[in-house]
Amino acid sequence: MLRFWLERAMQMLLVIxxxxxxxxxxxxxxxxxxxxxxxxxxxxxxxxxxxxxxREEMGLTDSLWSQYIRWLxxxxxxxxxxxxxxxxxxxxxxxxxxxxxxxxxxxxxxVMLLATCLIGLVTAIFSTGLLDRMGRLMALxxxxxxxxxxxxxxxxxxxxxxGWLPSMGRGSIAHLLMPAVTxxxxxGAVYARVLRTNMLEMNxxxxxxxxxxxxxxxxxxxxxxxxxxxxxxxxxxxxxxxAFMLGGNVIVETIFSWPGLGKYIIEAITxxxxxxxxxxxxxxxxxxxxxxxxxxxxxxxxxxxxxAS
Amino acid sequence: MNNTKKPFRLSxxxxxxxxxxxxxxxxxxxxxxxxxxxxxATALPTENDSKTLTIAYxxxxxxxxxxxxxxxxxxxxxxxxxxxxxxxxxQPVAWLAKEWKQEDANTWTLKLERNVTFHxxxxxxxxxxxxxxxxxxxxxxxxxxxxxxxxxxxVAPDELKIIxxxxxxxxxxxxxxxxxxxxxxxxxxxAGSYPAxxxxxxxKQFTKDVSLVVERYDGYWGQAAKLKEVTMKFVTDGxxxxxxxQAGEVEVATDIPIDSIELVEKDSKxxxxxxxxxxxxxxxxxxxxxxxxxxxxREVVDQAIPREAIIESVMxxxxxxxxxxxxxILPFGKVAEQAAGGTTEQLLSADGWxxxxxxxxxxxxxxxxxxxxxxxxxxxxSVMAEIIQNQLLNEGITVKIRxxxxxxxxxxxxxxDLAMYSMLTAHTGDPQYFLNIFYQSASESxxxxxxxxxxxxxxxxxxxxxxTAARNALxxxxxxxxxxxLPQSFIxxxxxxxxxxxxxxGFIPHPIEYYYVTADVDIT
Numbered sequence: 002m003l004r005f006w007l008e009r010a011m012q013m014l015l016v017i018x019x020x021x022x023x024x025x026x027x028x029x030x031x032x033x034x035x036x037x038x039x040x041x042x043x044x045x046x047x048x049x050x051x052x053x054x055x056r057e058e059m060g061l062t063d064s065l066w067s068q069y070i071r072w073l074x075x076x077x078x079x080x081x082x083x084x085x086x087x088x089x090x091x092x093x094x095x096x097x098x099x100x101x102x103x104x105x106x107x108x109x110x111x112v113m114l115l116a117t118c119l120i121g122l123v124t125a126i127f128s129t130g131l132l133d134r135m136g137r138l139m140a141l142x143x144x145x146x147x148x149x150x151x152x153x154x155x156x157x158x159x160x161x162x163x164g165w166l167p168s169m170g171r172g173s174i175a176h177l178l179m180p181a182v183t184x185x186x187x188x189g190a191v192y193a194r195v196l197r198t199n200m201l202e203m204n205x206x207x208x209x210x211x212x213x214x215x216x217x218x219x220x221x222x223x224x225x226x227x228x229x230x231x232x233x234x235x236x237x238x239x240x241x242x243x244a245f246m247l248g249g250n251v252i253v254e255t256i257f258s259w260p261g262l263g264k265y266i267i268e269a270i271t272x273x274x275x276x277x278x279x280x281x282x283x284x285x286x287x288x289x290x291x292x293x294x295x296x297x298x299x300x301x302x303x304x305x306x307x308x309a310s
Numbered sequence: 311m312n313n314t315k316k317p318f319r320l321s322x323x324x325x326x327x328x329x330x331x332x333x334x335x336x337x338x339x340x341x342x343x344x345x346x347x348x349x350x351a352t353a354l355p356t357e358n359d360s361k362t363l364t365i366a367y368x369x370x371x372x373x374x375x376x377x378x379x380x381x382x383x384x385x386x387x388x389x390x391x392x393x394x395x396x397x398x399x400x401q402p403v404a405w406l407a408k409e410w411k412q413e414d415a416n417t418w419t420l421k422l423e424r425n426v427t428f429h430x431x432x433x434x435x436x437x438x439x440x441x442x443x444x445x446x447x448x449x450x451x452x453x454x455x456x457x458x459x460x461x462x463x464x465v466a467p468d469e470l471k472i473i474x475x476x477x478x479x480x481x482x483x484x485x486x487x488x489x490x491x492x493x494x495x496x497x498x499x500x501a502g503s504y505p506a507x508x509x510x511x512x513x514k515q516f517t518k519d520v521s522l523v524v525e526r527y528d529g530y531w532g533q534a535a536k537l538k539e540v541t542m543k544f545v546t547d548g549x550x551x552x553x554x555x556q557a558g559e560v561e562v563a564t565d566i567p568i569d570s571i572e573l574v575e576k577d578s579k580x581x582x583x584x585x586x587x588x589x590x591x592x593x594x595x596x597x598x599x600x601x602x603x604x605x606x607x608r609e610v611v612d613q614a615i616p617r618e619a620i621i622e623s624v625m626x627x628x629x630x631x632x633x634x635x636x637x638x639i640l641p642f643g644k645v646a647e648q649a650a651g652g653t654t655e656q657l658l659s660a661d662g663w664x665x666x667x668x669x670x671x672x673x674x675x676x677x678x679x680x681x682x683x684x685x686x687x688x689x690x691x692s693v694m695a696e697i698i699q700n701q702l703l704n705e706g707i708t709v710k711i712r713x714x715x716x717x718x719x720x721x722x723x724x725x726x727d728l729a730m731y732s733m734l735t736a737h738t739g740d741p742q743y744f745l746n747i748f749y750q751s752a753s754e755s756x757x758x759x760x761x762x763x764x765x766x767x768x769x770x771x772x773x774x775x776x777x778t779a780a781r782n783a784l785x786x787x788x789x790x791x792x793x794x795x796l797p798q799s800f801i802x803x804x805x806x807x808x809x810x811x812x813x814x815x816g817f818i819p820h821p822i823e824y825y826y827v828t829a830d831v832d833i834t
Contacts, residue, residue: 050455258543258546
């Protein structure tokens with residue numbers, strides 16, 4: 002087991018090194034001069050002297066090699082440099098916004114899980130009726146409705162028309178409802194179809210037939226045998242989606258003015274705030290790897306066959 | 311049997327953990343909210359003292375240092391003041407400086423208001439103003455460029471002398487720029503405190519990505535603010551700002567998207583407020599492009615721009631026709647319209663172009679095909695680009711539109727012909743800075759690569775002149791040269807548009823984009 006974790010730790014370091022290097026290269030080849038952009042925030046042209054002085058302040062006049070070495074040092078000392086915009090350490094800036102993103106991603110994952118289980122179970126039980134057709138329609142809509150459109154639709158109905166929920170900001174469960182639904186509902190509807198298919202497949206397995214023959218109740222078989230086994234493959238998909246929500250809920254955070262990492266990174270990209278963009282990419286890659294490791298560990302625990310291998 | 315139960319419990323546990331995480335996050339925030347409510351409840355001693363206003367604000371400042379990159383946001387909150395203010399005609403008027411005088415080409419003296427105190431209670435005097443101005447020129451590149459300060463001397467407790475490195479007649483207007491906000495420099499040294507400035511409101515709370523809350527400053531030297539508190543919520547998405555206004559969550563929404571103005575106009579509880587701006591939407595010509603080196607070709611494009619129709623349809627009437635970089639609200643913006651150099655046929659035929667069988671212009675077998683860059687941050691520019699493309703197609707010219715993410719980065723490359731662009735051309739009410747930075751051949755901000763020695767001579771004369779009438783005349787002369795040479799086609803000066811709830815009083819849109827919250831703003 003110790004070897005397993007050592008291998009994974011080495012893999013994680015390697016991934017972070019590769020991501021850090023790739024991000025640095027991509028940032029430097031992407032168009033846009035951070036000094037000029039920062040100076041022309043209000044669309045006022047900047048003087049050459051000011052641009053040159055700021056470039057020097059930002060360390061952009063140093064050789065690419067020394068910028069790269071400085072960046073790697075920042076990554077592995079967990080500093081990630083200083084933001085051009087706020088003049089504060091990037092690590093602190095990201096960690097300040099992480100709780101908001103974590104809160105939204107967790108709520109989104111909960112909605113996703115709820116939708117997966119509810120729709121999946123109902124459509125599996127009533128696999129040929131109206132409910133199943135509705136479930137199929139929901140999965141189709143979930144996969145095809147863009148989150149920005151769903152978000153605005155929810156704001157329009159629940160904030161503008163009904164006045165029930167706040168349209169923006171963070172602060173209470175009421176603030177969390179619409180962003181969480183926007184984030185989780187679509188994926189939940191899609192995963193529900195996967196769960197349904199898995200459950201129907203499980204229904205014809207020998208161990209289910211045997212349970213029926215032993216006289217176990219239909220509900221008990223469905224919940225404790227069929228659902229439990231059918232849910233296993235969905236677990237890894239949920240892990241990936243949760244990591245995606247942590248790193249990629251940019252649109253939802255912008256629409257609902259949610260003060261998290263997604264909204265922050267959009268502003269950093271617009272301002273060409275290199276240290277923030279680079280730090281964010283490394284940070285999210287670390288989260289992705291960590292979540293994948295957690296899912297892998299959970300999978301090993303859940304499936305005895307994997308443990309044996 | 312045990313083996314199968316265990317994993318299921320685990321996944322059930324995962325679901326419960328997920329739910330707990332959400333609830334934990336929410337319960338913390340719910341507690342936070344109830345604390346805020348309690349705080350609000352204690353802040354309601356009298357009816358007059360309880361009035362608050364919430365603004366859905368476009369930008370998201372990284373900080374509240376008035377000498378940093380977010381000085382405009384600080385000024386907009388009503389917390390900061392400068393020595394000079396610009397009135398609605400964009401002329402410099404007294405603010406913290408009550409009078410000023412030019413001693414010689416490089417020296418100006420300013421007399422300060424006497425009974426001004428900073429938000430920390432300290433008295434404002436010439437020493438503190440000197441320290442503040444020196445800090446602003448050290449920290450802000452814009453302040454350094456605008457003021458060109460060589461030295462500042464304290465003449466008396468309420469008088470100071472500014473000596474510039476070169477003649478700088480625009481210095482009085484430049485002292486209205488938010489990067490020169492006057493603050494108690496010592497307040498910036500205290501950890502955990504906000505900058506102490508002199509405005510009618512003082513900063514109460516700044517929460518990154520969320521809001522800036524200012525409260526009435528009771529020691530204000532002018533007329534006390536009518537509102538107890540103003541909250542500026544940072545909402546970067548235009549549609550969300552609009553819906554927050556429609557839902558009644560905010561009383562004012564800044565920068566309403568042009569295509570949503572109609573929704574505000576139709577809502578009986580809301581109204582649209584607007585003011586002409588000093589911004590100019592324009593088409594840039596690349597003077598190094600093989601196509602647009604020729605003036606005739608630039609004239610053809612210029613004449614094809616249907617300015618009136620663009621204002622009517624794209625801008626929904628919220629803008630004025632642009633004849634030059636500066637709008638007519640400025641005394642130096644009243645320039646004569648350039649006479650047409652001829653029809654497209656006349657201009658292009660004289661330049662050796664011929665129409666082919668398909669009705670398209672070509673020269674030496676090469677069709678008249680240009681690339682027009684546009685960018686997403688100002689969506690109305692992309693619509694204008696399509697209109698111009700269509701108009702030119704009708705004239706027999708092909709324009710390929712290329713939408714780029716970062717317009718400035720693309721302009722720095724040489725492979726473009728035309729570009730949509732937008733600039734604030736007189737953000738201090740004075741033409742000097744923009745003309746110098748945008749048109750001097752040595753400036754990197756001269757993005758059209760336009761070189762004109764006669765224009766540079768006029769700009770240099772303007773830099774040295776201190777007489778207002780002469781300066782205005784020189785600025786008009788400069789624009790005459792620009793319009794004659796046509797390095798850009800100016801399309802429209804867009805209005806600043808706000809959506810407000812009916813009952814909001816004293817919120818007066820100003821042509822300069824940095825005066826929002828004042829002591830006069832009230833709500834009924």
